[in-house]
Amino acid sequence: MIQTENLTKQFGSTLAVERLTLTVEQGEVFGFLGPNGAGKTTTVRMLASLISPTQGRAIVNGFEVGKQDDQIRRSVGVLTETPGLYDNLSAEYNLRIFANLYEVRDPAGQVEKYLRMLGLWERRFEPTATFSKGMKQKLAIARALLHEPKVLFLDEPTAGLDPESARLVRDFIAELRREGRTIFLCTHNLDEADRLCDRIAVFKTRLLVVDTPERLRQRMFGRKVVFHLRNPDEIMVAKIAGLPFVSEARLVDGRLLVTLDDPESRNPEIVRQLVMDGAEIQFVGELRYSLEEVYLRLVRNDSVPADGAAFVLKNGVEKKK
Amino acid sequence: MKKVQTIVLKEWAEVFRNRMVLFSVIFLPLLMAAIPLAIIFASRGSMTSEQYGEMPAQVETFCSAELSSGECFQVYMVSQFMLMFMILPLAIPSTISAYSIIGEKTSRTLEPLLATPITTFELLAGKSLAALLPAIAATYLSFGIFSLGSWLLIPNPTVFAAMMDPRWLIAVFLVGPLLSLVSVNVSVMISSRVTDPRAAEQLTALLVVPLLAIFFGQFAGFFVINRELVLAGALFLLLIDAILIFLSTQVFQRETILTRWK
Numbered sequence: 224m225i226q227t228e229n230l231t232k233q234f235g236s237t238l239a240v241e242r243l244t245l246t247v248e249q250g251e252v253f254g255f256l257g258p259n260g261a262g263k264t265t266t267v268r269m270l271a272s273l274i275s276p277t278q279g280r281a282i283v284n285g286f287e288v289g290k291q292d293d294q295i296r297r298s299v300g301v302l303t304e305t306p307g308l309y310d311n312l313s314a315e316y317n318l319r320i321f322a323n324l325y326e327v328r329d330p331a332g333q334v335e336k337y338l339r340m341l342g343l344w345e346r347r348f349e350p351t352a353t354f355s356k357g358m359k360q361k362l363a364i365a366r367a368l369l370h371e372p373k374v375l376f377l378d379e380p381t382a383g384l385d386p387e388s389a390r391l392v393r394d395f396i397a398e399l400r401r402e403g404r405t406i407f408l409c410t411h412n413l414d415e416a417d418r419l420c421d422r423i424a425v426f427k428t429r430l431l432v433v434d435t436p437e438r439l440r441q442r443m444f445g446r447k448v449v450f451h452l453r454n455p456d457e458i459m460v461a462k463i464a465g466l467p468f469v470s471e472a473r474l475v476d477g478r479l480l481v482t483l484d485d486p487e488s489r490n491p492e493i494v495r496q497l498v499m500d501g502a503e504i505q506f507v508g509e510l511r512y513s514l515e516e517v518y519l520r521l522v523r524n525d526s527v528p529a530d531g532a533a534f535v536l537k538n539g540v541e542k543k544k
Numbered sequence: 545m546k547k548v549q550t551i552v553l554k555e556w557a558e559v560f561r562n563r564m565v566l567f568s569v570i571f572l573p574l575l576m577a578a579i580p581l582a583i584i585f586a587s588r589g590s591m592t593s594e595q596y597g598e599m600p601a602q603v604e605t606f607c608s609a610e611l612s613s614g615e616c617f618q619v620y621m622v623s624q625f626m627l628m629f630m631i632l633p634l635a636i637p638s639t640i641s642a643y644s645i646i647g648e649k650t651s652r653t654l655e656p657l658l659a660t661p662i663t664t665f666e667l668l669a670g671k672s673l674a675a676l677l678p679a680i681a682a683t684y685l686s687f688g689i690f691s692l693g694s695w696l697l698i699p700n701p702t703v704f705a706a707m708m709d710p711r712w713l714i715a716v717f718l719v720g721p722l723l724s725l726v727s728v729n730v731s732v733m734i735s736s737r738v739t740d741p742r743a744a745e746q747l748t749a750l751l752v753v754p755l756l757a758i759f760f761g762q763f764a765g766f767f768v769i770n771r772e773l774v775l776a777g778a779l780f781l782l783l784i785d786a787i788l789i790f791l792s793t794q795v796f797q798r799e800t801i802l803t804r805w806k
């Protein structure tokens with residue numbers, strides 16, 4: 224649905240996006256994460272044919288950026304960083320303007336459909352200046368959907384919303400995904416990305432990494448299993464560390480932390496070994512890193528581990544989720 | 545065309561909520577019609593008198609031999625103020641487009657707008673027409689009120705006919721729209737660069753300076769505005785308009801509008 228190849232944007236001497244190459248599949252929710260100033264908005268603007276790339280190519284919905292801009296604009300929806308509503312005009316009029324500009328076949332019908340869907344129908348004749356932030360955001364999303372675009376760019380859809388409104392917007396995004404739309408989601412909310420996105424790209428001027436949230440965790444930290452033992456000792460740990468499929472075993476705060484690739488099939492062997500060594504096992508669980516930890520490590524280090532390589536921790540204190 | 549119309553209606557829905565805009569579109573035209581009518585009203589007693597004796601040459605060019613010198617002087621005075629009708633096509637578009645463009649910038653509505661399949665030409669045309677049409681309508685209306693009023697106030701049809709000299713009709717009906725096109729284009733360019741609508745308006749108001757120069761030039765007798773001069777002015781404005789429109793379609797690309805209109 225979206226393919227970019229060395230997509231680059233330079234503003235004067237500022238390199239905002241450098242050689243971005245990625246592919247977003249049809250029907251996918253693709254998370255685009257990066258710190259402030261990473262170039263997310265710039266990327267969305269290029270892909271929505273709002274600004275032209277300095278270099279590189281991008282194909283969106285089968286149309287090439289810079290050559291078939293009109294077709295791209297007709298087939299994508301954009302939720303811009305700020306809602307950008309006409310505050311003095313009613314919700315309904317705001318949408319009607321855009322239904323006309325997008326040449327929607329049944330403007331009144333589409334406007335009604337989305338106003339109802341987002342719970343704004345009752346207040347359709349009120350000027351949007353009277354709306355809460357969440358309502359404005361919903362109206363802006365409705366505006367991006369009037370022409371039923373196959374590809375949707377959402378630039379920080381839940382930024383600045385209270386948890387309840389954010390939840391509403393998130394549920395709505397999940398709903399859109401079920402309808403089979405391709406969604407390119409820029410966000411700072413890692414939890415949101417974790418829950419909504421099929422794949423995630425971490426980006427800071429350059430593309431740092433792309434993968435599913437789950438595999439990203441594994442790539443960054445390896446998979447870890449925690450054993451709560453009543454009586455841990457160094458000999459047990461050394462034995463476990465000596466198993467061929469274990470890449471690392473350490474004691475952290477009195478718990479045995481084991482890093483390995485395939486815990487589903489290997490855990491029983493570890494348990495057996497521990498019991499043989501006289502360990503009293505209280506709990507066994509997988510240590511899950513939050514996406515936040517993955518993300519922070521990526522944008523701080525700017526370095527990407529090679530595919531599948533377990534990243535060895537330098538200091539052993541991790542937070543459990 | 546539908547998209548241009550959408551933009552025009554949207555601009556009006558927004559901009560006519562503004563008091564400055566309403567002032568310039570409603571009050572200014574009434575004022576411009578009232579001034580010459582007041583002159584006619586004040587000088588109605590002296591119409592047939594010969595007390596003025598010999599007229600200065602510049603005044604006489606305005607009158608035919610059938611008019612008394614009092615009538616002639618009245619025609620002359622009113623003709624001076626005909627130029628003031630030209631303030632309307634200059635001032636109104638600048639107010640409207642200043643508020644419409646700067647409003648769009650401050651509410652950050654440009655980006656969603658530019659994300660639609662509207663062409664930049666359609667966008668600019670919509671914005672320009674939204675400013676042009678009320679300006680032209682207000683000018684015509686103002687002149688209409690003046691014509692009706694003077695027709696009622698002046699009993700002598702020859703005097704009335706002298707006031708409705710073709711040069712003024714050309715000025716109002718042809719030069720007016722051309723002037724407002726200049727004003728719109730200049731205002732769009734200025735508004736795209738500044739953030740305060742009043743600043744934009746004041747800068748565009750400088751366009752009135754040449755008009756005032758012509759007004760005082762004629763008043764002081766340096767030259768007389770005749771039909772040829774008005775037609776030449778219209779041609780000149782046509783050229784300027786063509787250049788300005790060409791320039792703005794060159795200057796305003798989507799990316800420029802999005803990233804430079806700040």
Ligand SMILES: Nc1ncnc2c1ncn2[C@@H]1O[C@H](COP(=O)(O)OP(=O)(O)OP(=O)(O)O)[C@@H](O)[C@H]1O
Nearest residue numbers: 234237239257258259260261262263264265266803
């Ligand atoms: N029109 C512009 N002119 C000059 N520099 C720009 C322009 N637009 C963006 N930049 C620069 O490009 C870089 C990327 O900006 P961008 O807005 O794309 O970041 P972002 O990832 O969306 O950040 P945020 O999370 O704050 O929204 C920044 O350094 C910014 O200053």
Ligand SMILES: [Mg+2]
Nearest residue numbers: 263264265304
């Ligand atoms: Mg951004």
